[in-house]
Amino acid sequence: MNKDYEIYPWQDKLWQNLNQGRQKMHHAFLMHGRAGIGKYDFALSFSQALLCRNRDDRGYACNECPSCRWFNDESHPDFRLISPEQETGAEEDASPAKKTKKKTQISVAQIRDLGDFLNLSSHQTSGLKIVLINPAEALNQASANALLKMLEEPAPGVIFILIAHQLQRLLPTITSRCRKVSMPVPDMQQALAWLGMKGVRNPEQQLAYLEGSPIKVLSEQAQFEQLSEVWKHLALGRKMEPQTAAPILIASSVETGVIAVQKWLYDIVTVKLGQQARYHLQHARALQALADKVNLGRVFDLQKKANELRKLAAHPLNHELQMESLLVEYTKAFQA
Incomplete structure (x- = not known):
């Protein structure tokens, strides 16, 4: 998990809208949009802010309370990040290239392992726990069905946040149980201004090549x-x-x-x-x-x-x- 995530300028309005509705927080959010527009960073910031004990007036995490320190240390007891695992080869004499293989799917075991987490009491007085799934398209048939059962009967105080690049690849029964959040795409002026602040030269050409994604351009x-x-x-x-x-x-x-x-x-x-x-x-x-x-x-x-x-x-x-x-x-x- 990257501690350098941020809210990007093109996400300000969405952040304000979500924070205005905190009193009626949905049990599951589906943040969707094309790749490279900052969905993951936004979801992490949103998760940290929900768990923060001392948010500011705009809803941002304080980065100083015990909850924020746990979150930034990737050790928050009330937060789980679910993404495709790394699969390690069993042979000790396997070559380095063969020892680790990046998996492309979220297994049913990963979802089922959430059972204990969901049933335990929160470590904070807010009683809130968060599960972030990135990307949701990585769910296979078995893991998607296991998740669906959790969404159908949500545990008290648990918020699921799903990130998706391609909404059509998800089970309709999953999308119907989530509050869909269409993530904003930066316009050219916003993208150029942000890249200019980051010191990128010739950003117009690079934005064209990477189909308008300033985050990809920078990385x-x-x-x-x-x-x-x-x-x-x-x-x-x-x-x-x-x-x-x-x-x-x-x-x-x-x-x-x-x-x-x-x-x-x-x-x-x-x-x-x-x-x-x-x-x-x-x-x-x-x-x-x-x-x-x-x-x-x-x-x-x-x-x-x-x-x-x-x-x-x-x-x-x-x-x-x-x-x-x-x-x-x-x-x-x-x-x-």
């Missing part, structure tokens, strides 16, 4: 330096050398490299069809030059191959060879 500054090299190679079109470009593309991760290719191809097609580039505003001239020489049929085939490679990103393949093969096809998509 991926190092990646943008790498992407600058990637774009230089992709801009060469037919003249690009796949053997040189492939290791650069997968330097951060295979998925990052494939996404870079996918977005670049999308903009080539967009420009070819007479529209403005979506992701690479600063490379409009290079994209136009490539669009003038591109064979759209080959690009569509390339997009399919890129989709396949992205699905295989977690598999133990020779990713450099796979990326090199994709880039060879990329160079063939342009006329001499």
Whole structure:
């Protein structure tokens, strides 16, 4: 759990609205919206404030009372964070890469283990306990059904907070038992102002690439330096050398490299069809030059191959060879 979470400027109004309704607090909240807009940080701040013994006039946690110290130390006895676990291999001689595998699902055991927590008395006079589930899409069928039973018969003084990027992936029976909170998306002016305060250069270009998420822009500054090299190679079109470009593309991760290719191809097609580039505003001239020489049929085939490679990103393949093969096809998509 990250102690550096904050309420972002585009969330101020929502924070005020939720705090005005504290007297009629719902037993379950579903905070939903697209990725990268600060849902998790907001949920953590909201959780800490609910548990705080000395909130200020705006409803913010004091960060000084025993409850806040517990929360910031990640040891609050009345708070539980449920997210996909890390699965550790049993073999002691397993390689480091194989010892820990990131799980993508919240297990039914994790939800059932909440039973004792829900039945115990709160450690504070407020009697409040909070369960934060992030992301709710990680619930599988069994764990979702186990959670549903808890939502149907909520324990006194317990508040569930669910975070979801894709609301449609949740069971309708779960969403119907929660108070849905649509998380605000920052407009361009808010995003640029916030990134400017954080010292980010050329935020317009980076916001375009990361689809308007200022939080992703800030967290991926190092990646943008790498992407600058990637774009230089992709801009060469037919003249690009796949053997040189492939290791650069997968330097951060295979998925990052494939996404870079996918977005670049999308903009080539967009420009070819007479529209403005979506992701690479600063490379409009290079994209136009490539669009003038591109064979759209080959690009569509390339997009399919890129989709396949992205699905295989977690598999133990020779990713450099796979990326090199994709880039060879990329160079063939342009006329001499």
